[in-house]
Amino acid sequence: MKNLLTIFRKELRSYFNSPVAYIVIVVFLIITGWFFTSSLFITGVVTMRNVFDIIPFIFLFFVPAISMRTFAEEKKSGTIELLLTKPITDTDIVVGKFLAALALTGIALLFTLIYVISLSFLGSIDLGSIIGSYIGLLLMSGIYISIGIFASSLTENQVIAFIISFLIVFGLFMLNKVLIFLPTSLASILEYISIDYHFGNIARGILDTRNIIYYLSGIFIFILLTRFSLESRKW
Amino acid sequence: MSIRVSNLTKYYGQQAAVKDISFNINTGEIVGFLGPNGAGKSTTMKMITTYLTPNSGKVEVNGMDTEENSIEVRKKIGYLPEQNPLYLDMNVLDYLEYAAQLESVPKENINKSVKNMVDICGLGDVQHKDIGELSKGFKQRVGLAQAMIHDPEVLILDEPTSGLDPNQIIEIRRLIKKLGKQKTLVLSTHILQEVEATCDRVLIINNGEIVADGTPDSLQDKFRGQVQVNIVLKNDSVDKELIMKAVSSIKNIEKARILKEDGNVIHIIASGAKGEDVREDIFRKIVSLNLIMLGLHQEETSLEDIFRQLTKNK
Incomplete structure (x- = not known):
């Protein structure tokens, strides 16, 4: 646990030591801000709906950008050899890096609370669905990050890591958009694998254990795959 | 702290990098792995430090198997990998502190051991700089400092002087010699003078096999010609x-x-x-x-x- 925190602090600090964190947060806020203000001033409806609808799309690009360097950079510079010969477990390293990236997206999401607060002055807001949406977004970014970290552990090239994680995330995200072309038996399975389907449920304010289990098990699977990928140096 | 290597073999794909080698290193010895590039020196070191797993055979550090007691073995070892990888965007003090935390140095001793390493390795003037800004010689000292931050009983240094200028080489050798007094020290090199200057014992490795083992003097005796x-x-x-x-x-x-x-x-x-x-x-x-x-x-x-x-x- 202590080692996990050491990794977490170092990773989070290195996001803020480089321009990565600032660029990600600023661009994120510009895009969400535009969707927030345009819906507010053009349609005049007190809702976070538009913001919450667009964030999963922004994350499709942003999370791979945040997570692409986690292992690829260490592999390229050789520091991975230092890290893996320190008396800490592979799990500590992977989970520490995962939580640091999750904290960065969490911080970006925290800034959008400004929209919620300003809306609350203008009219009544649906607090249940807003809290649900935030939980859903965090879980969603969790699964994106675990995929991104896994992709990063496969290569020492950050661009390739970005592309691999984008393709996996995009594929899982789009699954429930292509269901109409498929037979119904297959469709229900694919729908369950789709990231967006589960987010849709949580965003309505329904915290169903099935949806939460889906996200947590997805995160678990990709963290496990990352560990295997790190161990593959020994095979 | 002794190192016992028995029948160690490692393949990269079809190619054997290390072929069935065995040797013992006793406490307090300074041992040099000497061999041409690609002879299997680094691979052997990577197996001692638990980074790689042997295909067959085993490594024991102070009687502990590197696979079964991986974490315990790592605590005893300080390691400077080949090419001296470092986090270039961290400053020297932060990096040493990070290394100390990872090596489980108790919290109250971290400041002391960081300061100690800064003194021993002569990093006082550059301690607040980013590692990326340092010259190669200073980077090498930072690499040595992180390897020794937890006062390990075994030090494994993979080509500690490669790429340094002659003055820096002499300095680093002096440092190694000083440190080697209390520790079991293994270093690899393809420079002969290095072995003669620093090591008690030489293992000459070629094509993944040990072709000679002894003190520099005894090797000279053994292979003395006319x-x-x-x-x-x-x-x-x-x-x-x-x-x-x-x-x-x-x-x-x-x-x-x-x-x-x-x-x-x-x-x-x-x-x-x-x-x-x-x-x-x-x-x-x-x-x-x-x-x-x-x-x-x-x-x-x-x-x-x-x-x-x-x-x-x-």
């Missing part, structure tokens, strides 16, 4: 045949020939039997002939010759 003596005489229009006959008649000299005549100087090369010092006899003989000797030099097989002999046939 002794060659260069004799330089003043040429006072002397009878060369007479000289050659006289030199050849000296005990233990097997062969003698005139190398060249250079104005009024004659160079003679005489080869003597293995391990015999013939200089004294030559001197007496020359003096007894009333000739003037300008030079007398005996050449022995150097570690360099041994190294070439053992590793040339690839």
Whole structure:
């Protein structure tokens, strides 16, 4: 646990030591801000709906950008050899890096609370669905990050890591958009694998254990795959 | 803290990088792995540090198996990997603190051990700089500092002086020598002088096998060939045949020939039997002939010759 925190602090600090964190947060806020203000001033409806609808799309690009360097950079510079010969477990390293990236997206999401607060002055807001949406977004970014970290552990090239994680995330995200072309038996399975389907449920304010289990098990699977990928140096 | 390596084998795909090697390193020894590039030195070190797993055979550090007790073994070892990888965007103090935390140095001792390392490795002037801004010599010292931050009993240094200028090399060697006094130290190099300058014992590795093992002196003894003596005489229009006959008649000299005549100087090369010092006899003989000797030099097989002999046939 202590080692996990050491990794977490170092990773989070290195996001803020480089321009990565600032660029990600600023661009994120510009895009969400535009969707927030345009819906507010053009349609005049007190809702976070538009913001919450667009964030999963922004994350499709942003999370791979945040997570692409986690292992690829260490592999390229050789520091991975230092890290893996320190008396800490592979799990500590992977989970520490995962939580640091999750904290960065969490911080970006925290800034959008400004929209919620300003809306609350203008009219009544649906607090249940807003809290649900935030939980859903965090879980969603969790699964994106675990995929991104896994992709990063496969290569020492950050661009390739970005592309691999984008393709996996995009594929899982789009699954429930292509269901109409498929037979119904297959469709229900694919729908369950789709990231967006589960987010849709949580965003309505329904915290169903099935949806939460889906996200947590997805995160678990990709963290496990990352560990295997790190161990593959020994095979 | 001893290291015991038994029947270690490692394949990269089809190719064997390390072939069934065994050796013991005792507490307090400074051992040098010497070998050409690609001989298997780094691979062996990576298996000792638990980074790689052997295909067969095992490594024990102080009786603990590197696979079963991986984490415990890592606590005992300080490791400087090849190319000295560092986090270039961190500053020196932050990096050393991070290394200390990862090595489970108790919280209250972290500041002390970081400061201690800064002193020992002479990093005082650059401690607030980013590692990426440092010169190669300073980076190397940072690499050594992180390897020793937890005062490990075993130090494994993979090519600690590669890429440094001669002054830096001497400095780093001095540092290694100083540290090696209390620790079991393994270093690898392809530079011969390094081994002669720092190590108690040499393992020459070639093509994944140990081809020689011993102290630098004992290796020289073992592989010593014929002794060659260069004799330089003043040429006072002397009878060369007479000289050659006289030199050849000296005990233990097997062969003698005139190398060249250079104005009024004659160079003679005489080869003597293995391990015999013939200089004294030559001197007496020359003096007894009333000739003037300008030079007398005996050449022995150097570690360099041994190294070439053992590793040339690839």
